[in-house]
Amino acid sequence: MYQILKQIIKTGIKTEAAPPPDDAMRVAPARLQPQILEVLGGSLNMRLVDAGSCNGCELELHALNNAYYNIEGLGIKFVASPRHADMLLVTGPVSRHMEEALVRTFDAMPDPKLVLAIGDCACNGGIFSPSYACRGGASGVIPVDVAVQGCPPAPATVMQGILTAISAQPGRAPD
């Protein structure tokens, strides 16, 4: 126990500042009203569906939980059930074998819900498309709000995408 505590104190706090939102990542206009964002206080539950990725994007999503990015410190966390989730992260080119699971996960989420396409494959099919076994990206199957490009996108970029989706869009009055 003493050794563990000593190591924790020695390690200190590694967490770095979160990146600012980037409106260039938006695919669809912002749908959340600024008032709601204030109520949410930046808190958010996310669910991931790997729709046929190579596991590279998953590695970076794991890294979001490490001490450097510490995404839970921002009130954002991964949840086990889509019924608890406000946001869906999709990775992979949407293999046709995962298509139904992806749509059913999306359907199971309560409204309002946001969708992030993570990585080149989820954005446009990436290197695996066109193929008999892929749909070539998430937006052909479910509506996408924010697209995060990269192969795989670095954790800070993914974080930026998440923060963009839950931030107000400057210069646009929400409906």
Added chain:
Amino acid sequence: MNHTYAPLHLTRIATAIQAWQGEIKACDLQLICHKVSSAGGRLVALWARDMRADGFMLHVLLCDERGLLCLNLPLSDNEASFPDISRIFPAACRMQRAVYDLTGIRAHKAQDQRKWLRHAAWPQGSFPLRKDFVSPPPCRGRDRVGVDMGDYPPPDHPHLNLPPYEGEEANDRSRTESGTQPQDDYPFVRVEGQGVHEIPVGPVHAGIIEPGHFRFSVVGEKVLRLEERLGYTHKGIEKRFESMSLQQGAKLAGRVSGDSTVAYAWAYAMAIESIAHLTPPDMALWLRGLFLERERIANHLGDLGYLGNDVAFSFGFAQFWILKEQVLRNNARLFGHRYLMDVIIPGGVTAGIDEAGKKILLAECELLEREVRLLQRLYENHAGVQDRFSGTGCVAPKLAAQLGLCGMAGRASGQAWDSRVQFPCAPYDKLDVQMATHSNGDVASRVMVRFDELFESVRLQRDILMNLIGGDDLAYPLEQLSANGLGIGMVEGWRGEVMVAIHTDDAGRLDRVHPHDPSWQNWPVLEHAIMGNIVPDFPLINKSFNLSYSGHDL
């Protein structure tokens, strides 16, 4: 070399590891497999190729202590089946089923004839890896499953460059009356008896994991049987290779399984170079070794952290992932990519290292050795952690040998195979790799093997950095391959041996590329490892193997 397998005439494959090939007749296949098996050999991979004018060709890649042996079995077009070898090598079972799903060649009289990689994306009787395969047109998800898309996505957003949907109507016959894709009716084996019930899990799992389906048959908390259903991440990678140039192919190979990108890219490059009879510059070979060991370090660090997390010791996760992040950041800083994707190309590597870079990595070696040793002591002295690790998910050496368990998990169950040791290609021929083995075969053994391999990789990294000599050349140009060649590359990735086989056509283009992940061998063994354990220990056992879905589903 003198292979004593009677009816064989062997020719050497010019690759960096010891490999031979020979054409055989169907009646000899089982005999040779049996001889290799009883001499302690193993099945590495199994794939088929459409050469329609001449029928089909089945390739069976075996391995014994002398090297790789590729058996080529020609099959005529009208009776495309081959003798079942799954009774000799149980690992062949799923490979044979996949061969049927993709090329339509059946293992004659095999006990299990169920589909494996095919779910519902293409109809029965249609085989994607045949040259005359016509891709079924994609049907539009939004119409089909009734998702309200609103006005999403905006049609011409630069981030969403989707291929057009052509001929959607033609796919109507594959839809059922409710308008959804036909269900994947897969006949799971049912366990019956008083108090037995099933727990279906997946394909979407609770955490950040790749998709796959697990069907547990349990009594109370105790697992009687686990049956896996994979293939959800099938992306048509093998077909995709056929339309690619050598350079594009290298990128795709590096994305077969993202956590083993170096191993796949190296195996692919090794196979290409074996067809081209090209040896990359010395410097490039040393750097490839460095990259492969860094990949092993990063993955072992990550998994050791998660193994702590899975037994509610989140301190372990926090600590190991700080170290992993530092390794990844050094990768990005020195070689341009956190996971080293695309740094290995056919002919060499794209990133070198200077003196300042060497200093950074030597400092990293010191940090890792110091911190990991401390964390290992904390894991070993923590009663709660050891209680969960010891005796959990046991695969006895005898069972491991019988089922062909390989790689890191195999070494934790007494299977002393490590191609860096048995078939050392440059730079491993100058490095004297120490193999880590254990004989208990439980989670604790796999943790110990990971710690040992981690320290060994840090030592190798230091040795490589001291030895990085040679000219400034990082790569030799490589544009064209000879016609009708066969190249084989095999690399000991962190999970186990990663193999890539490449066949070229009449014009020297990629005709058939078969990447093989060690997960093919190890997934069926996981079904045995969980038997008799309790359901809540499954995540821990699963993580201790950490097998690839993408590398398996292709």
